[in-house]
Amino acid sequence: MALTAYDLTGRTAFVTGAASGIGRASSALLAEAGATVHCADMDEKGLDGTRSLIADAGGTAHTHPLDVSDRTQVARAIEHITGAGRLDIVAAIAGIMHSSPVLDTRDEDLDRVLAVNLKGTLYTCQEGARAMIAVGAPGSIVTMASGAVDAATAGLLCYSVSKAAVVQLTKTLATELGPHSIRVNAVAPGWVRTPMTERHDEELQHRAESAMARRSPLRRVGEPGDVAHAVLHLASDASAFTTGQILRPNGGVAMPW
Numbered sequence: 001m002a003l004t005a006y007d008l009t010g011r012t013a014f015v016t017g018a019a020s021g022i023g024r025a026s027s028a029l030l031a032e033a034g035a036t037v038h039c040a041d042m043d044e045k046g047l048d049g050t051r052s053l054i055a056d057a058g059g060t061a062h063t064h065p066l067d068v069s070d071r072t073q074v075a076r077a078i079e080h081i082t083g084a085g086r087l088d089i090v091a092a093i094a095g096i097m098h099s100s101p102v103l104d105t106r107d108e109d110l111d112r113v114l115a116v117n118l119k120g121t122l123y124t125c126q127e128g129a130r131a132m133i134a135v136g137a138p139g140s141i142v143t144m145a146s147g148a149v150d151a152a153t154a155g156l157l158c159y160s161v162s163k164a165a166v167v168q169l170t171k172t173l174a175t176e177l178g179p180h181s182i183r184v185n186a187v188a189p190g191w192v193r194t195p196m197t198e199r200h201d202e203e204l205q206h207r208a209e210s211a212m213a214r215r216s217p218l219r220r221v222g223e224p225g226d227v228a229h230a231v232l233h234l235a236s237d238a239s240a241f242t243t244g245q246i247l248r249p250n251g252g253v254a255m256p257w
């Protein structure tokens with residue numbers, strides 16, 4: 001890499017949601033920048049795909065099949081990593097989407113989305129930060145919010161609430177972890193073409209994609225690589241004086257539909 005602030009040689013990263021979409025692209029880019037990447041996800045087959053992608057490009061990746069909504073599993077993975085060395089970067093990307101009108105939303109819908117998107121992010125950040133603090137190492141934590149926090153969208157109550165909570169979690173962590181030289185920032189992407197959005201309800205997908213084509217100054221939807229570059233920026237020393245911030249790779253529109 002020509003720009004040394006983005007060089008992650010010798011650094012170790014833990015990335016959740018690494019089996020697919022934005023998490024896979026971010027893992028691959030962090031590895032390309034030189035980091036050893038520990039990829040975590042529930043989807044073991046997808047994790048193998050990410051590891052091969054990174055290995056084929058000459059990078060180093062390890063896989064950790066786990067459910068981020070289970071603190072014990074997250075803690076075990078981090079322990080495994082720190083048993084072998086220092087942890088420098090955490091990217092809490094795992095997430096799920098659920099859509100239903102508010103009046104049809106069931107307790108179990110909200111509970112599941114909050115368990116993965118909020119608690120999974122919290123556990124990942126807490127366990128990662130504890131490992132960094134234990135060895136007095138500086139670090140960078142990147143969380144995954146969404147354009148859904150900037151405007152209300154019909155049908156996305158559970159998801160929007162969970163991502164708004166991620167924003168507050170990120171800002172609070174930034175204030176508490178700053179004195180330990182640990183930076184915490186969120187990425188809030190707009191509509192990005194990934195397996196998550198592709199398997200989502202067709203009507204919402206159509207509305208979002210046509211609104212992006214019409215209203216985004218860039219006239220396109222996002223690709224996973226667009227978001228991965230935001231993750232790399234926040235993970236690296238290029239953002240050494242940036243913490244508690246929300247970076248929005250969204251093609252110029254917060255919420256288009």
Ligand code: NAD
Binds near residue numbers: 019
């Ligand atoms: P994706 O479905 O392609 O990837 C999500 C990954 O998270 C999957 O590999 C899945 O197996 C994993 N995952 C889900 N629940 C998990 C759990 N409990 N434990 C471990 N892994 C789990 O989706 P994506 O679009 O790449 O989304 C990645 C993140 O980006 C999510 O947090 C999502 O909310 C956020 N995001 C996506 C978009 C978009 O338009 N695609 C926009 C804004 C934010």
